[in-house]
Amino acid sequence: xxxxxxxxxxxxxxxxxxxxxxxKHLSGFYACxxxxxxIGYDVNxxxxxxxxxxxxxxxxxxxxxPAEDNFVDKEPIAPNTLLRENFxxxxxxxxxxxxxxxxxxxxxxxxxxxxxDGSRYWRKRGxxxxxxxxxxxxxxxxxxxxxxxxPTVSTSEFSVQMRYQNIxxxxxxxxxxxxxxxxxxxxxxxxxxxxGNTIEPLQKVKVDSYNDRNIHELKIRVMDKNYEVLxxxxxxxxxxxxxxxxxxxxxxxKFTDCDINxxxxxxxxxxxxxxxxxxxxxxxxxxxxxxxxxxxxYLK
Numbered sequence: 001x002x003x004x005x006x007x008x009x010x011x012x013x014x015x016x017x018x019x020x021x022x023x024k025h026l027s028g029f030y031a032c033x034x035x036x037x038x039i040g041y042d043v044n045x046x047x048x049x050x051x052x053x054x055x056x057x058x059x060x061x062x063x064x065x066p067a068e069d070n071f072v073d074k075e076p077i078a079p080n081t082l083l084r085e086n087f088x089x090x091x092x093x094x095x096x097x098x099x100x101x102x103x104x105x106x107x108x109x110x111x112x113x114x115x116x117d118g119s120r121y122w123r124k125r126g127x128x129x130x131x132x133x134x135x136x137x138x139x140x141x142x143x144x145x146x147x148x149x150x151p152t153v154s155t156s157e158f159s160v161q162m163r164y165q166n167i168x169x170x171x172x173x174x175x176x177x178x179x180x181x182x183x184x185x186x187x188x189x190x191x192x193x194x195x196g197n198t199i200e201p202l203q204k205v206k207v208d209s210y211n212d213r214n215i216h217e218l219k220i221r222v223m224d225k226n227y228e229v230l231x232x233x234x235x236x237x238x239x240x241x242x243x244x245x246x247x248x249x250x251x252x253x254k255f256t257d258c259d260i261n262x263x264x265x266x267x268x269x270x271x272x273x274x275x276x277x278x279x280x281x282x283x284x285x286x287x288x289x290x291x292x293x294x295x296x297x298y299l300k
Contacts, residue, residue: 001126013155013257065113067091073100082140083133083251083267087112087120102132115263122262123149124255131164132265133250138280139270141221142251145263151211157182158260161252162222175246177202178254179220179229184211187218189229189237191246202227203237215263223270224279224286247280 002014031053067090075086077100084100090112092104104110107130111123144160157180164176175193182188185207191200210216219230225245229237251267272279278298279285285294 063111063113064109065090067094075100078266078268080269080271081266082137082269083265085265087122087263090120092122104130104132106130119263123260124262125259127255127257129252129254131161131250131252133267135165135250136248136277136281137163137250137267137269138248138277139223139272140267141219141270142265142267143217143219144253144265145215145217147213147215147261147263148211148259149213149261150259152182152184152259153257154183155257156259157254157256158258159252159254159256160218160220161254162220162227163246163249164252165246165249176249176252177220177222177227177246179218181210181218185209187229187231187236189227191241193244193246202241203229203239205236207231207236215261221270224272245283247283248277 003011004014006012068088071089073086073088075088077084081099083102085102086100089101092107092110092112094101095103097103106128111125112120113123115121142160142162146158159178159180162177162179166174175191178190178192180186180188180190186204187207188204189202191202192198193200216232217230219233221228221230224247225242226240227238228235253262253265274287275285275290278290278295282290282294282298
């Protein structure tokens with residue numbers, strides 16, 4: 001991670017990169033001085049810059065906690081569970097993958113401390129985006145239990161992506177619903193499509209500040225063309241997408257300049273009593289039974 005001082009003599013967060021350091025590593029820092037006019041600066045042709053840095057203070061603490069040995073998850077699996085992550089095993093990447101042990105691709109080591117009750121959670125800092133589940137998930141509900149241990153900053157955003165679809169060879173096929181938490185009390189539902197270049201705002205609400213360090217629950221339901229967002233059990237956003245609804249896809253979690261605790265993630269299938277998931281794939285017949293001849297044609 002990098003920081004720089006702007007013209008107002010304020011420290012600003014710059015670009016960040018992720019590297020594989022392993023379980024045991026040595027890390028350091030690099031300091032330099034200059035300005036925008038010195039991009040491509042050739043020290044052999046121009047006067048060299050000189051700068052002195054003093055009073056370095058380095059704070060270090062080892063917070064590595066290994067995964068649980070011979071872990072067995074004894075928590076019952078609720079009916080219609082598509083995915084559950086309670087972080088109890090202390091790992092995000094141990095195999096074999098299962099409904100209650102999703103593999104978080106791109107993560108080898110994560111900060112998974114113990115809560116006061118002995119359970120474990122994910123302390124996620126910084127940036128990242130991770131996808132879980134099956135691209136054919138249709139009607140489902142995702143619940144995320146979370147808290148913010150420190151007040152969020154203006155650049156911080158946590159997003160849950162629903163019905164995420166992306167065909168790599170066709171960038172304009174990217175589309176999903178996104179529910180974002182920003183500015184300490186804003187919850188926004190947007191629809192993203194066409195490679196992320198088109199954002200269609202659906203609804204935006206303000207709630208009591210969630211910078212209170214308490215555990216809250218964000219729950220999102222998608223059923224056929226309908227959507228609903230609940231915050232701590234209260235319905236705050238509800239509606240129907242009548243314009244080219246996104247009707248199936250997996251989930252994603254996106255972190256931007258975050259400092260957040262994630263305690264539990266659970267995805268439960270919502271049973272469609274009329275047509276099951278077939279109407280989601282056909283993009284039609286949401287409220288009426290699909291004719292048998294169409295079902296036969298689809299199942300060929």
